[in-house]
Amino acid sequence: MMTNVISIKKIYKILAELEQTAIELDNSNSKLKAHILLQDSPLFSIDLFSTNSDLFIDYVEEIKNKTAQLERLIQNTNDELSKYQIDILEKQITSLHNAFQSNSNIHNEAQNRLNAIKNRRYKKAVKAVIQPTKNVYQNLSEHHEFERRLSQMLHDKEQERLKAPKNTLDKLSQEVLALHQRLGRCRQAISKIEADIVKFESRN
Known part of the structure; x- marks a missing residue:
């Protein structure tokens, strides 16, 4: 005791x-x-x-x-x-x-992504506003498919971690964390595309 x-x-x-x-x-x-x-x-x-x-x-x-x-x-x-x-x-x-x-390291990577996003927004601002509806929906469909694949990858990795020996748990946990973050970014992108569609259709 x-x-x-x-x-x-x-x-x-x-x-x-x-x-x-x-x-x-x-x-x-x-x-x-x-x-x-x-x-x-x-x-x-x-x-x-x-x-x-x-x-x-x-x-x-x-x-x-x-x-x-x-x-x-x-x-x-x-x-x-x-x-x-x-x-x-x-x-x-x-x-x-x-x-x-x-x-x-995680936040340095996020900062690099943020800088890239700002650059893309600056270069494609006009094009994004007038992007045809067909292309917007195609982009949304592609992101939904990417989300589905990431979800499956995450599920498989979590199952692998459950069966893994103790000495590999830390590595697998880091991989699961990275997949969670990628899935979160994908869903954020989907939300933005859906918002763009609403704006586009409201102007037409």
Whole structure:
């Protein structure tokens, strides 16, 4: 029992450090224009976190809640469920730590995409306004097909991660995260195309 108490204290100590880092990164990210491309997209697979957010602090809160659950399980000497909960916590803490380390690279990539978007908008502003309806709907159809393929890829990757050995989980979790972000960007593009169609048809 004493060992379990010590383990819980260690987890809470780690959580305090994670929370501080999460607050700092969330605050820093909120000041980046490129972060808008990452908003409303979950950072992790639904199999890893039930939280759906682009804020690190929300995932820390989920880990804190699971730690409180673990503490109650230990007090009730429920060893089997305790071991299961500890395994989940280890995966979540490791994945969150990896995401912290990848934060700069993710936002640098987003900034490059934002710059590219601005350049395309500048060069194609006039063409976009007068784009024929047929081409707009074709573009929408292509994006829907891309969304379908990404969703299937994401599902397959999550299934692969569920069956993968522990030493490959971090890599697969990063791949799942990247697919979530690509799917989010695709859906944002679909929303913009649909808005363009509404504007186009309202003028005709």
